[in-house]
Amino acid sequence: MLEVRRLMAGAALALIATGSAQAATVTRSVFGTAADGQTVYLFTLKNHHGMTVKFSTRGGSIVEISAPDRKGVQDNLVLGKPDFAAWESGSNAILGRYANRIGGGGFTLDGTFYKLEGANPKTNVVIHGGKQNYFTKLWKGEAFQHGDEAGATLSLVSPDGESGFPGELTVKVNYSLDEHNTLKLEYWATTTKPTVVNLSNHANFNLGGYDSGPIYNHVLQVFASHYTPTDAAQVPTGEIAPVAGTPFDFRKPTELLQRLYSNDPQMMIGKGLDHNFVLDKPPGAKGPVLAAKLYDPKSGRRMSVLTTEPGLQIYSSNGTSNALGQNNRPIRQSDGLSFETQHYPDAPNKPNFPTTTLRPGETFHSVTEYVFSTDGKAKP
């Protein structure tokens, strides 16, 4: 009996040892052919702990993030699209050249006003980079392997003057998965002329699975003591407001239900959460720090978001268009939650916000990690 136990312990050690030598894998397949005849590729990352991540070279759209629940059952945790044609418009994708909003139709840099293309004619607000946005671009993709991490580098050259932004911007974004269930997004950018840059990803998460209905019973924690209130057009006023005493105070884990139904004027402007949180950063922090945690009590799934960025836009899918999602299931209000790590919206017009200016010779670099786990309850 004792011998058997020893033998089993030995076997377990051996298994752990093999486990640590295991590495995630990446494969590339053809996702489809674009309207202009170009080939769109799909990268599939898999590891040995139940995770699968798929993304398209169309905008870096995240087509799937599957992770196990507390019973080990996998489910796709992003709100998807029904088919290739729908994915071609870019969803759960890279936002740029300037993620989120710029007010006043443009910005002034070094004394020159740059008018952007694609502003809303009524509000003069430019969203997600305007007319030529990164999420509808076809990116180049190249697979890579680093230790236990497997991934692909997506790259794009955004021409000087695109959507009105100055400078040719070369952007690289790495998506990688490791054996610790971390999906890492790493961004680099260089420019030929002074410009502004804000890069993010708009994946909409539902830890209960894409088909589990609204996220009202998810528990959210955000490591932010401040947020940036907006005007009626959702452009920040410039104020860095404390979250204390507001429905934006998620410093302690809080169920979303009552918050999203709040009549706080800011919440009503967004028709729910659609706000930039000013992340509490320990002074001198160099690597990614914890920005938010999301927990689904029903499935037991947890997600932590870490980033080097100063801000986090959280959006609770407030639209009610009922567009078709994965498996032709309509997407209804609050079916998902996005965690868009970013610089603050309208920073080019807000001198008190962290700068988004990038100059020739400099390299913009940021890292965001989405880490998946479970509460381990009732694990088999």
Added chain:
Amino acid sequence: MARSARTFGWALAAVLLASATAEAATVNRSVFGTAADGQTVYLFTLKNHHGMTVRFSTRGGSIVEISAPDRRGAAKNLVIGRYDFKAWEGGANPILGRYANRIGGGGFTLDGVFYKLAGADPQTQVVTHAGPIGFNQKLWTGETFQQGERAGATLTYVSADGENGFPGELTVKASYSLGEDNVLRLEYRATTTKPTVLNLTNSTHFNLCGYDCGPAYDQILQVFAGRYTPTDQNQVPTGELASVAGTPFDFRTPRRIGESVYSSHPQMLLAKGLDHNFVLDKPAGQGTLTLAARMYDPKTGRRLEVRTTEPGLQIHSANGANGTNLGQGGRTLRQGDGLSLETQHFPDSPNKPNFPSTVLRPGETFRSVTEYAFSTDGKSRTP
């Protein structure tokens, strides 16, 4: 000692039961507020001895509150309400008329005359809920009554000949009453001075968990309807009576609401969820009160049974609520928060000869009854 105490207890219980059966629901009237035009708007409050409270306003007969106990006896408001008196003045959870739901083609032909209605959508020519300022926004007169253990109030409105284009002066009475059986009964009567069409209902949105629980997707619905009336893209019935079999409209066996509203069936996408008329399975002969639908909330144990003499039931899953408007307690109203169970004749019947007639002629009295019966599943009930 123990035995005599027990005997005494049983005797006491028997006495209490006896007095309970003699109890009756109560009604009282209070001032709800003063309308913009200076008129007084009243609120009627019905209460019984089994945990129920119902409140409704003389503005459109808006149902402000239906509180009923959960399986543990805790009462909560089960209708999706409005923020304050001013918001209630817009008429929510109210009586819909003169013609509830939709009429296509901008009007209808009756006895060879085309009646053009006011308030048609300029693009679609669809008239919804009888055009501008329907019965839901009218100030009704209200009078209380007591009938045995039932207490209630009768709301009356006289719709002028030609109002919104409808012929005939229509006198409408809607009685709301509550009994000790936890049944809220809505009884409609109407007479006219000229041939006309009418369709009367109440569009209260229910959430059996409570007004503040979020979407009702996990609640269970059963509808006693083998057919429904599919619509065109403007939500006007095509005239077809289609089988629900194999569609998300098949609620003949109890089904999660969310399972249905998340369907990609073209009819479901068209309405952005449930907003359809069910053709109730009725025994031959109209006008009998039959079971139309059952709704159940597994979380709280609350059950709702809908019975009606009407041939149709419009079910709407609050698809347009988007977080812009305020509801009870200052909460915003969001998509899917509640479900309406609108007993009715079929939409666009005046233009659909194969639908049950909605014509009312002088000398006739339109009469319909709808009951909303509340109960619980009785699980883990505390004494």
